[in-house]
Amino acid sequence: xxxxxxxxxxxxxxxxxxxxxxxxxxxxxxxxxxxxxxxxxxxxxxxxxxxxxxxxxxxxxxxxxxxxxxxxxxxxxxxxxxxxxxxxxxxxxxxxxxxxxxxxxxxxxxxxxxxxxxxxxxxxxxxxxxxxxxxxxxxxxxxxxxxxxxxxxxxxxxxxxxxxxxxxxxxxxxxxxxxxxxxxxxxxxxxxxxxxxxxxxxxxxxxxxxxxxxxxxxxxxxxxxxxxxxxxxxxxxxxxxxxxxxxxxxxxxxxxxxxxxxxxxxxxxxxxxxxxxxxxxxxxx
Amino acid sequence: xxxxxxxxxxxxxxxxxxxxxxxxxxxxxxxxxxxxxxxxxxxxxxxxxxxxxxxxxxxxxxxxxxxxxxxxxxxxxxxxxxxxxxxxxxxxxxxxxxxxxxxxxxxxxxxxxxxxxxxxxxxxxxxxxxxxxxxxxxxxxxxxxxxxxxxxxxxxxxxxxxxxxxxxxxxxxxxxxxxxxxxxxxxxxxxxxxxxxxxxxxxxxxxxxxxxxxxxxxxxxxxxxxxxxxxxxxxxxxxxxxxxxxxxxxxxxxxxxxxxx
Numbered sequence: 001x002x003x004x005x006x007x008x009x010x011x012x013x014x015x016x017x018x019x020x021x022x023x024x025x026x027x028x029x030x031x032x033x034x035x036x037x038x039x040x041x042x043x044x045x046x047x048x049x050x051x052x053x054x055x056x057x058x059x060x061x062x063x064x065x066x067x068x069x070x071x072x073x074x075x076x077x078x079x080x081x082x083x084x085x086x087x088x089x090x091x092x093x094x095x096x097x098x099x100x101x102x103x104x105x106x107x108x109x110x111x112x113x114x115x116x117x118x119x120x121x122x123x124x125x126x127x128x129x130x131x132x133x134x135x136x137x138x139x140x141x142x143x144x145x146x147x148x149x150x151x152x153x154x155x156x157x158x159x160x161x162x163x164x165x166x167x168x169x170x171x172x173x174x175x176x177x178x179x180x181x182x183x184x185x186x187x188x189x190x191x192x193x194x195x196x197x198x199x200x201x202x203x204x205x206x207x208x209x210x211x212x213x214x215x216x217x218x219x220x221x222x223x224x225x226x227x228x229x230x231x232x233x234x235x236x237x238x239x240x241x242x243x244x245x246x247x248x249x250x251x252x253x254x255x256x257x258x259x260x261x262x263x264x265x266x267x268x269x270x271x272x273x274x275x276x277x278x279x280x281x282x283x284x285x
Numbered sequence: 286x287x288x289x290x291x292x293x294x295x296x297x298x299x300x301x302x303x304x305x306x307x308x309x310x311x312x313x314x315x316x317x318x319x320x321x322x323x324x325x326x327x328x329x330x331x332x333x334x335x336x337x338x339x340x341x342x343x344x345x346x347x348x349x350x351x352x353x354x355x356x357x358x359x360x361x362x363x364x365x366x367x368x369x370x371x372x373x374x375x376x377x378x379x380x381x382x383x384x385x386x387x388x389x390x391x392x393x394x395x396x397x398x399x400x401x402x403x404x405x406x407x408x409x410x411x412x413x414x415x416x417x418x419x420x421x422x423x424x425x426x427x428x429x430x431x432x433x434x435x436x437x438x439x440x441x442x443x444x445x446x447x448x449x450x451x452x453x454x455x456x457x458x459x460x461x462x463x464x465x466x467x468x469x470x471x472x473x474x475x476x477x478x479x480x481x482x483x484x485x486x487x488x489x490x491x492x493x494x495x496x497x498x499x500x501x502x503x504x505x506x507x508x509x510x511x512x513x514x515x516x517x518x519x520x521x522x523x524x525x526x527x528x529x530x531x532x533x534x535x536x537x538x539x540x541x542x543x544x545x546x
Contacts, residue, residue: 040367091297154389155388157380157383157386160376161380161383164366164370164380165361165366165380167335167365168359168360168432170333170334170335171357172355172358172383173351173353173355173357173384174384219372220371221370221372
């Protein structure tokens with residue numbers, strides 16, 4: 001209890017902690033939203049790939065002194081295009097193309113960052129350091145959240161139909177490719193925002209875990225989006241509390257919290273929980 | 286008139302058929318039949334540009350089909366749908382209104398009312414709020430037909446709509462197809478069950494592996510022993526049309542002559 005009180009006192013006292021909390025919650029919300037589409041489209045690996053592939057963009061942005069968003073968005077979309085190109089032009093499966101491209105991008109980014117030898121702390125890029133979030137980072141994250149929410153609201157019906165039945169959507173003339181790259185762009189923006197909160201390595205967890213948890217509780221897409229965003233936010237809040245209290249790295253703390261929420265849902269959810277399955281099994285026996 | 290002009294298709298470099306030209310008559314139900322590997326599904330996927338043809342294209346009333354894709358209602362093979370998707374029956378049918386709504390417009394009361402009407406037309410009113418994974422194969426296929434009803438498209442493409450579904454669903458779907466025919470729509474159905482060809486179709490496109498379209502025209506003219514023997518096998522032609530000596534094992538299976546693509 002005293003640690004909770006200490007956390008709230010800290011929140012009142014320290015500007016950096018407030019900034020960290022607000023940023024982390026916004027990242028939880030946006031990754032919960034985009035992650036829902038990612039898992040329903042069977043693109044978890046793609047989410048992992050794009051988030052890793054922005055690393056050279058981060059390095060180049062530091063070198064040129066431009067905003068990280070532009071470098072990351074450029075390399076994120078480039079990676080998505082390359083993956084599509086390799087998968088289309090060879091007989092290789094999609095996941096193989098993903099594996100080749102994202103590891104190459106990640107390796108390139110790693111080398112570029114070491115070359116830059118700037119104040120960029122590779123460890124922080126990889127695993128996040130939410131307590132070092134600046135006010136301009138907060139503004140950036142806020143802007144990304146607005147863009148992600150707008151994208152989802154404006155294109156909700158197109159995202160829904162192209163996720164559920166892409167061939168039907170394509171047959172009636174919907175530009176499913178444009179939508180796919182739009183989603184990839186959102187993914188890179190989320191990645192940039194989540195860099196400092198959870199770090200590149202663990203972003204995929206923020207995309208996949210809250211969405212998967214929400215999926216266990218509902219059979220409605222709209223509800224799933226709201227639930228996933230909420231679970232992302234709650235994971236960020238609780239994770240940050242642990243991070244502050246026990247001096248754990250913020251990214252792993254948030255991701256572990258999300259994983260625990262998933263585990264609880266996995267056991268308890270009425271729709272497809274383990275308890276229900278066990279009970280069902282007993283009844284059948 | 287829906288026309289296919291000089292269409293050639295390949296899968297990963299291997300040609301499937303080349304230079305296919307066929308007309309599909311409005312107000313008729315056209316079946317596409319042929320053995321595995323003949324390219325039946327490929328033909329419609331190429332027509333709709335879901336798979337890029339090597340050559341040629343489909344046009345509707347002189348304009349390439351890709352430029353008027355909203356005129357197309359496509360019901361693909363059921364196996365390709367994710368049945369765990371968090372969506373209920375009514376919301377799937379509402380998707381039929383998306384092509385007309387276009388970007389940025391949200392389906393509202395009118396669209397939901399349309400969807401409900403279509404749902405009752407296929408006899409599934411009680412299932413509006415079921416998650417789609419909780420339906421039988423036949424019920425699900427009727428849901429996709431209801432979505433096509435709502436879309437009000439002049440062209441309907443169906444890929445194996447009757448594969449593995451119950452008799453009642455099959456009958457309901459046929460009833461809707463006949464309504465569409467009466468309304469002058471062009472209906473194209475990839476089909477595997479040769480026994481019901483004369484019952485279900487007005488026109489027929491018969492395809493054969495490597496040869497493309499071997500015959501097309503009114504069922505009465507092209508559904509002949511010679512054409513089936515050419516496209517499938519001599520034995521099958523004999524069994525189906527009841528002449529010549531057929532292998533007894535094949536003859537015993539006469540009621541179940543089926544080809545799955």
